[in-house]
Amino acid sequence: MNALAHHQIARWRSLAGELRAGRTQWDALLGTVLSVPVMLLVGYWALGDWLRLSTALVDRAGLDIMVVISRVLVGVLFLAAVPMLLAATYRTIYPEGELALLRSLPIGRVQLFVLRFVPCGPMVAMALLPAFLMAGATYVRVGSAQAVVWLALGWLLLSTFGGAVVFALAVACGGLRSARTGRVLGDALLTVGLLAMVALFAWTRYFVQTEVLVRGLSDLAPGLRIIPQALSIFVVPQGGHESLRLLAGLGVSLLVLCGAARFDDFALQRAWGSPWTSRRTASRGPTRRPRFEWLPPQTRALVVKDLPEIRRSALALAILLLFTLMGYLGLAQVTGRTLGAPTPPPWKALMWTALPHVFFLWIVPAATLLDVSLEERQSFQFLRGLPISLSRVLWVKFWVSWIPIVVCGLLLSLGLAWAGTTGAGTAAALAAGFVPASAVGTMWALLAGRLTTPTRGSGTGAAPFLLYSVALWLPVYGVVSYASLQAGRRASAEVGMAAALVFLLWQLPLPIMWRRLLRRWELS
Amino acid sequence: MLHYQGVHHRYGDLVALHDLNLEVAPGEIFGLLGPNGAGKTTAIKIAATLLRPTSGRVLLDGIDVLADPLGAKRRLGLTPDTPFFYGGLTGRQFLRFVGNIREMPSAPLETRIAELMAFFHLDDAADSAILTYSMGMKRKLGLASAVLHRPKVLILDEPTSGLDPHASRDARALLVSLRDAGTTVFLTTHVLQIAQAVCDRVGILDRGRLVAVGSLAELRAREQEDLEDVFVRVTRPGSEESDPA
Numbered sequence: 148m149n150a151l152a153h154h155q156i157a158r159w160r161s162l163a164g165e166l167r168a169g170r171t172q173w174d175a176l177l178g179t180v181l182s183v184p185v186m187l188l189v190g191y192w193a194l195g196d197w198l199r200l201s202t203a204l205v206d207r208a209g210l211d212i213m214v215v216i217s218r219v220l221v222g223v224l225f226l227a228a229v230p231m232l233l234a235a236t237y238r239t240i241y242p243e244g245e246l247a248l249l250r251s252l253p254i255g256r257v258q259l260f261v262l263r264f265v266p267c268g269p270m271v272a273m274a275l276l277p278a279f280l281m282a283g284a285t286y287v288r289v290g291s292a293q294a295v296v297w298l299a300l301g302w303l304l305l306s307t308f309g310g311a312v313v314f315a316l317a318v319a320c321g322g323l324r325s326a327r328t329g330r331v332l333g334d335a336l337l338t339v340g341l342l343a344m345v346a347l348f349a350w351t352r353y354f355v356q357t358e359v360l361v362r363g364l365s366d367l368a369p370g371l372r373i374i375p376q377a378l379s380i381f382v383v384p385q386g387g388h389e390s391l392r393l394l395a396g397l398g399v400s401l402l403v404l405c406g407a408a409r410f411d412d413f414a415l416q417r418a419w420g421s422p423w424t425s426r427r428t429a430s431r432g433p434t435r436r437p438r439f440e441w442l443p444p445q446t447r448a449l450v451v452k453d454l455p456e457i458r459r460s461a462l463a464l465a466i467l468l469l470f471t472l473m474g475y476l477g478l479a480q481v482t483g484r485t486l487g488a489p490t491p492p493p494w495k496a497l498m499w500t501a502l503p504h505v506f507f508l509w510i511v512p513a514a515t516l517l518d519v520s521l522e523e524r525q526s527f528q529f530l531r532g533l534p535i536s537l538s539r540v541l542w543v544k545f546w547v548s549w550i551p552i553v554v555c556g557l558l559l560s561l562g563l564a565w566a567g568t569t570g571a572g573t574a575a576a577l578a579a580g581f582v583p584a585s586a587v588g589t590m591w592a593l594l595a596g597r598l599t600t601p602t603r604g605s606g607t608g609a610a611p612f613l614l615y616s617v618a619l620w621l622p623v624y625g626v627v628s629y630a631s632l633q634a635g636r637r638a639s640a641e642v643g644m645a646a647a648l649v650f651l652l653w654q655l656p657l658p659i660m661w662r663r664l665l666r667r668w669e670l671s
Numbered sequence: 672m673l674h675y676q677g678v679h680h681r682y683g684d685l686v687a688l689h690d691l692n693l694e695v696a697p698g699e700i701f702g703l704l705g706p707n708g709a710g711k712t713t714a715i716k717i718a719a720t721l722l723r724p725t726s727g728r729v730l731l732d733g734i735d736v737l738a739d740p741l742g743a744k745r746r747l748g749l750t751p752d753t754p755f756f757y758g759g760l761t762g763r764q765f766l767r768f769v770g771n772i773r774e775m776p777s778a779p780l781e782t783r784i785a786e787l788m789a790f791f792h793l794d795d796a797a798d799s800a801i802l803t804y805s806m807g808m809k810r811k812l813g814l815a816s817a818v819l820h821r822p823k824v825l826i827l828d829e830p831t832s833g834l835d836p837h838a839s840r841d842a843r844a845l846l847v848s849l850r851d852a853g854t855t856v857f858l859t860t861h862v863l864q865i866a867q868a869v870c871d872r873v874g875i876l877d878r879g880r881l882v883a884v885g886s887l888a889e890l891r892a893r894e895q896e897d898l899e900d901v902f903v904r905v906t907r908p909g910s911e912e913s914d915p916a
Contacts, residue, residue, distance in 0.1 A: 440777065448769075534741050
């Protein structure tokens with residue numbers, strides 16, 4: 148156990164040493180040092196602005212609008228973060244290469260998992276932080292004693308609980324497994340979590356008055372308020388049959404996807420070959436005409452290689468589907484009426500809550516798809532040995548990752564307009580904001596140069612990508628809030644200009660990141 | 672064809688290569704021998720454009736690998752000591768991937784893949800995921816991907832490691848046939864019998880210095896030694912050849 152702990156500490160020290168010694172890291176470090184205070188300032192400003200705007204809205208529209216807004220914000224963030232983090236954390240428990248070494252050493256499996264447990268709590272805590280900040284800012288006065296209690300009770304207790312659940316599952320599900328098995332179990336865990344969500348939805352919708360719970364708990368410790376708020380996402384204000392069908396469809400789709408992934412792994416492990424590759428190829432014979440022949444050869448090579456990986460990752464597909472439908476449901480809920488009703492929603496409330504949601508919802512799937520598409524350290528070396536330029540590799544990966552996200556985003560916008568939840572103009576505005584934001588987010592994730600994936604080797608899980616997404620989301624949120632606060636009317640021009648400014652600002656670090664990655668690609 | 676000119680490389684305080692000067696002639700099989708940590712893999716990485724030397728340069732078919740890494744990569748085939756594969760792809764898809772990256776036309780590529788799969792007895796596994804391959808099969812696939820485009824220079828790091836005797840013999844036959852077809856082969860190995868069997872010339876690297884170089888006949892000329900005796904003599908600590916001073 149001590150040896151393992153020392154090994155871990157040595158790895159951290161080694162990383163710190165590399166940072167100190169490697170001149171190539173300094174620009175990245177400088178970028179981080181500069182960007183963190185900016186992010187904190189913008190985040191603080193956005194939260195303060197949110198509080199002021201909340202008060203103004205409550206004064207004018209009454210408490211109901213706050214309930215609707217907060218439950219959507221908190222509910223979506225919370226429910227999005229928990230299953231993703233549980234699944235992602237579970238994967239990191241099984242680093243395949245390291246495990247091979249550890250298995251040959253006389254270490255008990257419980258000891259091994261205790262060590263693995265250490266990162267689980269902080270990872271869950273990181274994922275929950277935005278949700279708790281939002282909830283706290285809504286219900287607790289910043290700087291008050293209540294805020295301290297809220298943070299201490301809510302954040303620490305729930306994150307510890309989350310970490311403990313992961314730990315218990317890891318040990319209970321048994322022993323030392325490969326990263327691949329861990330991945331399947333992570334997917335299964337996600338499915339179970341989602342089925343539980345569907346059941347909770349049915350329960351809260353038909354048997355529990357969530358609003359009563361919220362009010363009843365309001366006199367208790369502030370930290371406990373997060374729990375009914377998180378559940379309140381399942382309540383559609385007027386009528387819920389369509390939402391129920393949406394969630395049921397989502398559950399079934401995920402079951403199918405995870406089943407496919409399980410079968411894929413099952414077949415691979417038994418040397419049957421992948422049903423997505425081997426059988427199709429074999430049935431058409433070895434001289435089968437290669438796909439995508441209209442593409443240039445190098446582009447074709449990368450596309451043909453990456454597509455099966457993305458298709459085979461049930462988690463990537465599941466999250467894409469999950470976030471599409473939850474985004475749709477969330478936006479429908481914020482209008483506070485039955486899906487498809489003709490009355491248009493209040494514009495300001497819609498913009499205020501919908502736009503950040505869309506940005507957040509689409510950056511996370513973007514990161515997930517990228518996560519699959521990125522190269523491991525070894526494959527990065529392998530590609531470096533081939534006659535292909537880094538820019539070609541990056542652009543192909545960009546298009547492969549970004550196009551499906553754009554298609555889904557546009558489908559969401561069209562779906563909203565079709566259902567009458569938003570007007571065609573608002574849907575177009577959402578799409579226009581989403582397209583450039585997802586493009587920048589995609590390039591950010593690529594250039595950040597993460598060379599490992601959670602599905603293989605020593606993956607670091609999805610937590611960094613969640614943080615990227617939150618980081619991208621915060622300034623957009625601030626800008627939109629500011630524009631809404633300033634405008635007592637439709638402020639399309641201001642919002643557009645602010646979004647363009649954010650878009651431009653986020654592009655500034657890209658050249659630095661490009662040069663950093665290029666140095667790793669070229670002779671180093 | 673492959674020319675190291677005063678190549679020096681250090682990792683922090685550790686000097687991995689001391690002023691390496693070495694020329695490998697066209698159509699020659701050159702074996703670089705040396706004990707563990709001698710600098711063989713560093714020398715290979717520099718030639719394969721994967722590592723920038725601290726000083727000096729390497730010319731590959733007249734191309735400075737620092738100035739034109741893409742041009743150099745087009746001319747060489749590489750099998751590292753631990754080759755990488757995309758486990759989810761089949762063997763055929765992997766070779767197709769490498770061939771497409773090398774911009775080979777589709778029809779000749781398919782023919783060449785079939786030819787290599789047959790040569791390495793991988794036909795039956797060609798359409799199975801690489802994840803299911805044994806170590807030896809992966810080694811053979813790595814060799815096949817390195818020679819897929821008929822490179823002018825073939826660089827191999829421990830090419831026969833993990834191969835069974837049959838596959839090892841096939842690999843040796845392949846190297847000889849490539850040489851006969853004009854390919855320059857630069858390989859490292861610990862197996863001195865392989866060096867004796869296929870190499871036209873060998874160099875012995877010890878603690879970053881090239882302590883002996885020449886044909887097998889030249890190296891054995893002083894005494895009636897075999898290659899193993901020469902190797903042990905020149906790489907023994909304190910020996911005249913290996914002493915940096």
